[in-house]
Amino acid sequence: MKQFLSAGIRRYKRQLDENGYMVLRNFLPPEDQKRFVQMGSAAFEGEAQGCRHHSNEVAHFIISDACSVQFSNSLWIGEHSSGASHFLQTIFEKAFATDLATLYLGPSAIFGARIQLVKSRHVARVPSVIPYVPHFDRVRTLKFYFYLSDVAATGGHLYVGDACWVKQSEAIRSLYKKSSHSYLEIPDDALREYTGGFTKVEAALGDIVVFDSSQPHFHGPVHEGQERVVLIFEVQSFDEVMYGYNVALQQSLEVAKRESVDKSAVA
Numbered sequence: 001m002k003q004f005l006s007a008g009i010r011r012y013k014r015q016l017d018e019n020g021y022m023v024l025r026n027f028l029p030p031e032d033q034k035r036f037v038q039m040g041s042a043a044f045e046g047e048a049q050g051c052r053h054h055s056n057e058v059a060h061f062i063i064s065d066a067c068s069v070q071f072s073n074s075l076w077i078g079e080h081s082s083g084a085s086h087f088l089q090t091i092f093e094k095a096f097a098t099d100l101a102t103l104y105l106g107p108s109a110i111f112g113a114r115i116q117l118v119k120s121r122h123v124a125r126v127p128s129v130i131p132y133v134p135h136f137d138r139v140r141t142l143k144f145y146f147y148l149s150d151v152a153a154t155g156g157h158l159y160v161g162d163a164c165w166v167k168q169s170e171a172i173r174s175l176y177k178k179s180s181h182s183y184l185e186i187p188d189d190a191l192r193e194y195t196g197g198f199t200k201v202e203a204a205l206g207d208i209v210v211f212d213s214s215q216p217h218f219h220g221p222v223h224e225g226q227e228r229v230v231l232i233f234e235v236q237s238f239d240e241v242m243y244g245y246n247v248a249l250q251q252s253l254e255v256a257k258r259e260s261v262d263k264s265a266v267a
Contacts, residue, residue: 141234147208
């Protein structure tokens with residue numbers, strides 16, 4: 001993992017700007033992959049206190065939202081009541097993830113605002129609903145997809161829209177910010193006007209895909225008899241958190257910001 005530290009951060013940032021996503025191949029070496037798959041399952045299933053479980057016909061979600069925030073080494077870091085925080089500290093070289101998030105979102109980035117473990121399964125008939133249709137996340141997020149399975153074998157590929165889409169979609173984004181839904185499906189007429197395309201992102205066990213959720217994206221179906229497992233680590237800006245759905249984190253940020261201002265005034 002050392003090879004992914006700060007020396008390449010600006011190059012990775014350029015890939016995000018130009019392509020809307022980036023892939024880090026072999027972030028985990030083969031000798032570590034099985035151990036981290038086991039740790040991921042244990043952190044979210046065996047120690048799931050403070051996590052929310054949600055299931056539907058296509059997937060099972062275990063979600064841990066940051067319940068508070070601390071300011072450390074010039075970074076806002078989300079704190080979780082489950083085993084998720086410790087697991088992430090073990091997986092990520094913090095310098096890589098924090099440096100990339102700060103460079104991309106600015107110094108107000110909240111590192112680890114939400115963590116999800118998603119197990120997607122095969123369905124005989126893929127429904128025309130999110131995540132299988134192009135959509136935005138209502139709260140803009142820099143997402144790290146840590147793959148615990150090989151999508152070449154399982155299916156369930158991520159498709160990400162070209163970076164030019166963001167420049168064409170400000171009106172739509174302003175509308176979806178008023179929505180109470182976590183995600184907003186992109187209207188058919190907007191897709192017809194979209195001049196770009198979608199890229200099928202190949203990722204194997206141990207790879208990480210990073211993308212901006214304000215890019216249109218969707219997922220392909222999982223193959224019969226297979227299961228796609230991905231750990232999703234999310235970074236959001238201060239403004240996005242304050243307008244989003246995590247009230248506990250909003251309150252913690254407000255207190256932390258006031259305390260920071262008070263300390264600066266005394267100094």
